[in-house]
Amino acid sequence: MHGTLPQAAPGRRAASLAARLPLTLRLALRELRGGLRGFAVFLACIALGVAAIAGVASISRSLSDGLGREGRRILGGDLSYNLINREATEAERAALTAEGPVSVVASLRAMAVAPGEKGAALVELKAVDAAYPAAGELLTEPQAPLADLLAPQEGADGSVADPALLTRLDLRVGDRITLAGRPFAIRASLVSEPDKIANGIGFGPRLIIAQDALRATGLVQPGSLNRWSYRLQKPGASDTDLVATLERVARAVPDAGWEVRSRVNADPRFAKSIERFTQFLTLVGLTALIVGGVGVANAVHAFVERKRGSIATLKSVGMPGSGVVGLYLTQVMLIAGLGxxxxxxxxxxxxxLLDAAFRNDLPLPLNPTLAPAELALAAAYGLLTALAFAITPLGRAHDVPVSGLFRDAVDPSRTGVHWRYRAILLAALAALVGLALVTAFDRRVALIFIAAAGIAFGLLRLVALGLMAGAARLPRPRRAAPRMALANLHRPGALTPAIVLSLGLGVTLLVTLSLIDANVRRTLTSSLPARAPNLFFLDIPTADADGFHAFLGKAAPGGKIERVPMMRGRIVALDGKPASSIRPPDDAAWVLDGDRGITYAEDPPEGSGIVEGRWWNAEEARGRLVSFDAELGRALGLKLGSNVTVNVLGRNVTATIANFRKVEWRSLGINFVMVFSPGTFRGAPHSDLATLTLPGGTDAKAENAILRDVARAYPSVTSVRVKDALEAVNDLVGKLVLAIRGASGIAVAASLFVLAGAVAAGHRARLYDAVVLKVLGASRGRLLSAYSLEYGALGLATAVFGLIAGSLAGWVIVSKVMRLEFALDLGGALVAAALAVAFAVLIGLAGTWRILGQKPAPYLRQF
Structure with a gap:
């Protein structure tokens, strides 16, 4: 035998390994050999909820990694210094060029005028230098060096146009347009630009020209609305080197007043938006998981009923109640682990999958990656939900005596739940709440969600109990089918609580989403244009303001014209505290993030009312005072007498708050967060802003004619059609709503799974009923009629609750969170409620159809 020991057979090794496992785990694994019968809904509910949370978190992480990886390309360099309404001075340029090569990009809005009667269109103009793009690649059709495409040829400067501009003005590559009366030849169409995200949302198609050509147009004037981006290139520099560069530039030109971004955080506003939207979708996914938890409870309850004999046997041979619960809890958690x-x-x-399917169409840099922390969080949510919803039905077996377990299924023992399992339930719920709060971007939103979920469960439980109590007290109908349906609603083991809970959550969610969708779209597309100006006119030179006003009066007789001076400024300090160190509430952070439109006025603006303080008189108007939006002022902690410092045209100007105003932003009229006294900016260069409201409301033909005439008569004036701006915003909102619908669809699917599981859980009781009734002579049609009435009543009661609860939730979200006007548009909500009733009846009948076809004899032997 050469002194070697014989190797154990594989089967023996497996048996030896299994023998070393704890007894509870060995028994649980042995029982699972028989398959997962009865756990399909359990698995589906857990898998759906975890997939929603893991998917949202993984996509968010991939987007964040993509932004980090592509930060230099998105920014156009390693550091970006941005100025509003002015170019950098020689000293500021010198401070930047001392650190490395600098690429300059100017952006503004302008009117592109097509030849003949093709009209004019607003464009997002980008003027680039010879170094563009310093990072990434610009793709055009046809592809050619950008310098060649933009170079002057045959009496016209070159340009690269977004295909949308070609479509809008019926142009082709090779055609010409004019900007401020200067001809430009469209040499190529734009396929993609590397720094598109950094430009934000545009209200017009992109048009790229050279900076020398921009200067020749005369569009860049003191006070005109333009943005200059100085992109510093430091390839190979570490993050520490970038911080040191920022400090050196800040010391060299401390009063430049520019907005600075780094490749490490190329677009902080966009990254913050991703975090907020991720939290919202994660909460929707958690809703799906919690709804699925009801399915878990139903499945575990049915599982315990099927194991009555096994539980009785285990207890009769001496296994304690805690051992029985531990055995089946282990089995349930193993299945939850699989889901x-x-x-x-x-x-x-x-x-x-998203990257593979839409790689060339995604506007955002996606870096697909595994996210262990996010996946671990989703797994924790799934397992804790399974534990929370499974422990109560499992715990009921702890104190049930063996005799009670052997008793007939029609007379089950009624026992409470041992305190230790209640403690486990509370611990699991506390862990779920803790996870939701710790990982939340906005803890206030997370708390609202937790409170709403708890209230919804409690109310639905009360609805179910009330429905059962009402059914028990109603007089008994004389006809058999209604009498049987009424009895089924309140008898022991009735499906009423499970169906009301699962269906009620789904209907409430559908109604809420329907109302949010309807109100957002109504606000953006129907109510605003009826009362908003038709056209905005920007960059009106002060010298031409009166002439332009008269021109509009002739072009639109009877139209309402409003005109105010306008500049751009950025808040740099509040009461001497730097804006960068202030942490305002999320709904007010935008005021400190980037530049704002500002104006000055002798009198209070139309449509806004003073709520605190008073407006300045003629003498006070010579000083430096400011009127601030009341709601935003409260959010920022400002009061009468507070100081606000803004950087305008490179100068810091400090003014004292004289009053607070209530501003009606939804009118889309001329509104400003800050209105200064005239003395604040005396002598500062600026342009005017004007609006035109046509007497007949929206008139596309008249609007287009005015756009064309203004573009020709005043080529430096930028015209914005309000309807086009609303459509751009509406398109973005539509995409967000689509994402919300997709995530919410998972929650609705979970509700349907739970509903099906609830019906399946009552299979045994329904089978017993059907057998006895068929022996007594009941026909299949009569039984179907009874079940239809039962499920129809449950669906109708749940739909009414869903309409009320969903309408209330929609009102809170629309009016309190989104701060929009709420209208009770129940068109889509009623459709959702009607579908809920239909689903309840169809799924209920589908679950009982097979039962009705069974022959009584085999089942009578078992019963």
Whole structure:
């Protein structure tokens, strides 16, 4: 035998390994050999919820990694210094060029005029230097060096146009347009630009020209609305080197007043938006998981009923109640682990699938990656939800005596839940709440969600109990089918609580989303244009303001014209505290983030009322005073007498708050956060802003004619059609709503799974009923009629609750969170409620159809 020991057979090694496992785990694994019968809904609910949370988190992480990886390309360099309404001075340029090569990009809005009667269109103009693009690649059709495409040829400067501009003005590559009366030849169409995200939302198509050509147009004037971006190139520099560069430039030109971005955080506003939207979708996914938890509870309850004999046997041979609960809890959590693993696999794969399917169409840099921390969080949500919803039905078996477990299924023992399992339930719920709060971007939103979920569960439980109590007290109908339906609503083991809970959550969610969608779209597309100006006119030179006013009066007789001076400024300090160190509430942070439009006025602006303080008189108007938006002022902690410092045209100007105004932003009229006294900016260069409201409301033909005439008569004036701006915003909102609908669809799917599971859980009781009634002579039609009435009543009661609760939730979100006017548009909500009733009846009948076809004899032997 050469002194060697014989190797154990594989089967023996496996048996030896299994023998070393704890007894509870060995028994649980042995029972699972029989398959997962009865746990399909359980698995689906856990997998759906975990997949939603893991998928949203993985895509968010991939987007964040993409922004970080592509930060230099998005920014156009390693550091970006941005100025509003002016170019950098020689000293400021010198401070930047001392650190490395600098690429300059200017951006503004202008009117592109097509030849003949093709009209004019607003364009987002980008003027670039010879170094553009310093990072990334510009793709055009046809592809050619950018310097060649933009060079002057045959009496016209070159340009690269977004295909949308060609479509809007019926142009082709090779055609010409004019900007401020200067001809430009369209040499190529734009395929993609590397720094598109950094430009934000545009209200017109992109048009790229050379900076020398921009200067020749005369569009850049003191006070005109333009943005200059100085992109510092420091390839190979570490993050520490960038910080040192920022400090040196700040010391060299401390009063430049520019907005600075780094490749490390190329677009902080966009990154913050991703975090907020991710939290919202994660909460929707958690809703799906919690709804699925009801399915978990139903499945575990049915599982315990099927195991009555096994539980009785285990107890009769001496296993304690805690051992029985531990055995089946282990088995349930193993199945929950399988469902969680399926959900994690789907969620982790989503970024890769999204990248593979839409790589060339995604406007955002996506870097598909595995996100271990985010996946671990989704797994924790899944397992804790399974534990919270499974422990109560499992815990009921702890104190049930063996005799009670052997008793007939029609007379189940009624026992409470041992205190230790209540403690486990509370611990699991506390862990879920803690996870939601710790990982939330906005804890206030997370708290509202938690409170709403708890209230919804409590109310639905009360609805179910009230429905059962009402059914028990109603007089008994004389006809058999209604009498049987009424009894089924309140009898022991009735499906009423499970169906009301699962269906009620789904209907409430559908109604809420329907009302949010309807109100947002109504606000953006129907109510605003009826009362908003038709056209905005920007960059009106002060010298031409009176002539332009008279021109509009002739072009639109009877139209309402408003005109105010306008500059751009950025808040740099409040009461001497730097804006960068202030942490305002999220709904007010935008005021300190970037530049704002500002104006000055002798009298209070139309449409705004003084709520605190008083307006300045003629003598006070010579000083430096400011009127501030009341709501934003409260959010920023400002009061009468507070000082606000703004940087305008490179100068810091400090003014004292004289009053607070209530501003009606939704009118889309001329409104400003800050209105200064005339003395604040006496002598400062600026342009005018004007609006035109046509007497007949929206008139596309008249608007286009005015746009064309203004572009020809005043080529330096930028015209914005309000309807076009609203459509751009509406398109963005539509995409966000689509994402919300997709995530919410998972929650609705979970509700349907739970509903199906609730019906399946009552299979045994329904089978017993059907057998006895068929023996007594009941026909299949009569039984179907009874079940239809039962499920119809449940669906109708739940739909009414969903309409009320969903309408209330929609009102809170629209009016309190979004701060929009709320209108109770129940068109889509009623459709959702009607579908809920139909689904309740169809799924209920589908679950009982097979039962009605069974022959009584085999089942009578079992019963």
């Amino acid at each position: 969680t693993a399926i959900g994690l696999g789907i969620g982790a794969a989503l970024p890769y």
